[in-house]
Each structure stands twice: as C-alpha cells, then as structure tokens.
Amino acid sequence: ETGVTQSPTHLIKTRGQQVTLRCSSQSGHNTVSWYQQALGQGPQFIFQYYREEENGRGNFPPRFSGLQFPNYSSELNVNALELDDSALYLCASSPRTRDRAKDTQYFGPGTRLTVL
Amino acid sequence: GQQVMQIPQYQHVQEGEDFTTYCNSSTTLSNIQWYKQRPGGHPVFLIQLVKSGEVKKQKRLTFQFGEAKKNSSLHITATQTTDVGTYFCAGLNSGGYQKVTFGIGTKLQVIP
Numbered sequence: 739e740t741g742v743t744q745s746p747t748h749l750i751k752t753r754g755q756q757v758t759l760r761c762s763s764q765s766g767h768n769t770v771s772w773y774q775q776a777l778g779q780g781p782q783f784i785f786q787y788y789r790e791e792e793n794g795r796g797n798f799p800p801r802f803s804g805l806q807f808p809n810y811s812s813e814l815n816v817n818a819l820e821l822d823d824s825a826l827y828l829c830a831s832s833p834r835t836r837d838r839a840k841d842t843q844y845f846g847p848g849t850r851l852t853v854l
Numbered sequence: 855g856q857q858v859m860q861i862p863q864y865q866h867v868q869e870g871e872d873f874t875t876y877c878n879s880s881t882t883l884s885n886i887q888w889y890k891q892r893p894g895g896h897p898v899f900l901i902q903l904v905k906s907g908e909v910k911k912q913k914r915l916t917f918q919f920g921e922a923k924k925n926s927s928l929h930i931t932a933t934q935t936t937d938v939g940t941y942f943c944a945g946l947n948s949g950g951y952q953k954v955t956f957g958i959g960t961k962l963q964v965i966p
Contacts, residue, residue, distance in 0.1 A: 771954070780860075780942050780956035781897065794953050797855075828896060830954075841946075842887070843954060848896045 741765060742831050742846035750852045751819050759814045759849045763831030770812040775826040787812055788834060824853045856881045858945045860957025868965050873930045875960035877943035884946045886919055886926045892939045933964045
C-alpha cells in the first residue's frame with residue numbers, strides 16, 4: 739500500500755449536483771495531483787497542489803476546483819456535474835525534491851463517481 | 855501540448871510468451887514512469903527511468919528509456935497469468951510544474 743487514502747470509495751450523484759472528493763497524502767509528501775480516469779482510458783491530469791497553491795492545471799473547466807490544506811491533504815470539488823464526469827478520480831502524492839526529475843507519484847485507490 | 859502515445863492498446867499472449875509495450879512522447883521528458891493497473895484497481899508504480907538510454911530490470915520485466923528521452927518500452931519475458939492487467943507509461947514534462955501525461959495503456963491478457 740502507498741499510504742495515500744481517498745474517500746469516499748464510491749459515489750453516485752445526479753446531473754447538476756456538486757461533489758467533494760478527499761485525499762490524504764503519504765507522510766512526508768507535500769504535493770498532491772488529481773487525475774480523472776474514464777473507463778478504458780489512461781488517467782488525465784486535472785491539477786496539482788503544492789504547499790496549498792495550485793501548481794499547474796490540465797484541460798479541465800473551472801467547475802473542477804481544489805484545495806490543499808496545511809497537512810497536505812487535498813480536496814477535489816466538481817460543480818454542476820455532467821454525465822461525462824463519471825469516472826475514477828485518482829489522487830497521487832509525491833515529495834518535492836531538489837531533483838524534480840526523480841520525484842515519484844504514489845496513487846491512492848481512487849473514488850469511483852457515477853453521475854446519473 | 856504534450857502527448858504520449860502507447861502501443862499496442864491490447865495484447866493477448868499465450869502463457870510463457872514474451873510481451874512488449876511501447877511509448878512515444880511528442881516532447882522530451884524529464885522522466886518516464888511505468889504503472890500497472892489490475893481490473894478494478896488503481897495504478898501501481900513499477901519503475902521510473904530518468905537518464906537517457908537507461909535500462910532497468912525487475913525480475914522478468916525490462917524497462918528502457920530512449921537516448922532522446924522521448925520513447926520507452928517495457929518488455930516482459932515468459933509471461934505468467936499474474937502479469938494480467940493494463941500497463942501505463944507516464945511521462946513527466948520538463949516544465950515548471952510536475953505534469954504527468956499518461957499513455958492510453960496496453961491491456962495484457964495472458965492465456966493459460
């Protein structure tokens with residue numbers, strides 16, 4: 739196990755609702771990244787947080803937002819849910835070292851979101 | 855933007871046969887990582903390659919990073935049924951923030 743935890747494990751929402759997903763990073767890791775993995779696809783980068791600030795964003799609309807807390811845990815919020823938001827949402831934590839090329843991400847088990 | 859292509863998308867092999875999946879990036883990478891995801895599971899980190907031309911081995915798995923740091927491969931010798939799953943490569947960009955771009959994955963089925 740990686741030490742990265744996510745909650746809830748499964749969630750069912752209806753179109754238009756809002757959802758908050760949570761992630762606790764591995765001890766000693768100050769960076770959290772969020773990914774969306776649709777069925778049969780590779781994970782797609784949503785955004786990354788480092789020391790409580792957004793530190794990069796993928797091609798996702800503003801209704802996808804996030805937070806990182808002083809203990810480095812993180813939340814992903816999605817507003818106005820659409821059917822296409824149904825996916826596995828993964829968070830990954832990593833340390834931030836001097837040699838950034840050697841940083842390794844460790845994934846949590848994911849939250850499976852179904853939008854009806 | 856950065857794109858990472860991975861082939862093949864699916865591979866069926868007889869147990870004992872070898873298997874290879876290939877990854878190509880449109881841009882030079884800082885590193886490349888390989889993950890394995892079992893059905894219903896999450897990506898599990900296998901290895902990270904950082905240096906140009908690097909080759910690493912883990913038992914029956916051999917990982918290579920190209921000289922130009924734009925391509926990579928994973929080769930499994932003498933596949934076993936426990937190798938079943940989807941193998942993803944993921945490239946770390948060279949830019950200011952740590953964006954990892956995943957390939958589409960290669961789904962490996964091993965026929966006993």
